[in-house]
Amino acid sequence: MTETEANRSSTRDLSTEDTVELPEQAVPGDGGEGAGSAYERIGGAVAVQAAVRIFYERVLAEPDLAGYFESVEMAGQRRHLAAMLTVLLGGPDTYTGRGLAQAHQGLGISSAHYARVGAHLLATLMWLDVPADVVDHIRETLGQVESQVVAPRSRPAG
Numbered sequence: 714m715t716e717t718e719a720n721r722s723s724t725r726d727l728s729t730e731d732t733v734e735l736p737e738q739a740v741p742g743d744g745g746e747g748a749g750s751a752y753e754r755i756g757g758a759v760a761v762q763a764a765v766r767i768f769y770e771r772v773l774a775e776p777d778l779a780g781y782f783e784s785v786e787m788a789g790q791r792r793h794l795a796a797m798l799t800v801l802l803g804g805p806d807t808y809t810g811r812g813l814a815q816a817h818q819g820l821g822i823s824s825a826h827y828a829r830v831g832a833h834l835l836a837t838l839m840w841l842d843v844p845a846d847v848v849d850h851i852r853e854t855l856g857q858v859e860s861q862v863v864a865p866r867s868r869p870a871g
């Protein structure tokens with residue numbers, strides 16, 4: 714792998730602007746795009762696509778979460794999330810969507826809803842038997858990007 718490729722696979726800023734701050738650290742044991750990356754270990758594109766499909770089935774099964782996606786074209790949505798997850802896992806970088814902050818701006822997402830969506834993502838990965846260190850990496854990332862997704866004035870439930 715060239716130096717450029719190595720940098721791209723581990724430090725890509727998904728914002729396309731300067732709004733996303735994804736961790737610079739790749740997954741432990743991540744060898745970038747090649748064999749040994751978390752992406753390869755979990756089964757590559759097939760596994761990521763399965764995760765995204767199951768994830769959105771879970772999210773859309775909850776009426777108050779499904780409401781956010783009422784007018785969203787889900788095929789494109791799944792494609793974007795799959796591409797984003799792929800980059801996070803050290804796979805090839807084909808993400809062409811908006812940055813997280815821009816994509817979620819104005820949606821009024823509460824931190825409670827964020828937590829539920831995040832829990833669905835982690836539960837999906839665990840259900841697919843994704844190794845624990847990879848799940849931990851995604852959990853950590855969810856913590857790091859929350860402020861870019863949650864609406865500034867939303868309050869925690871309760």
Ligand code: HEM
Pocket residue numbers: 778781782785790793794797809810811812816817820822826827828830831855858859862
């Ligand atoms: C870290 C957690 C999340 C990630 C990684 C994520 C990822 C994404 C991605 C990649 C897109 C597509 C961007 C584009 O179209 O260019 C998107 C859009 C969207 N997300 Fe999220 N998302 C997260 C959390 C949430 C939560 C918690 C909700 C709602 C409760 C949500 C609702 C939406 C909606 C409704 C859209 C479509 C917006 C539109 O097309 O105008 N997302 N998200």
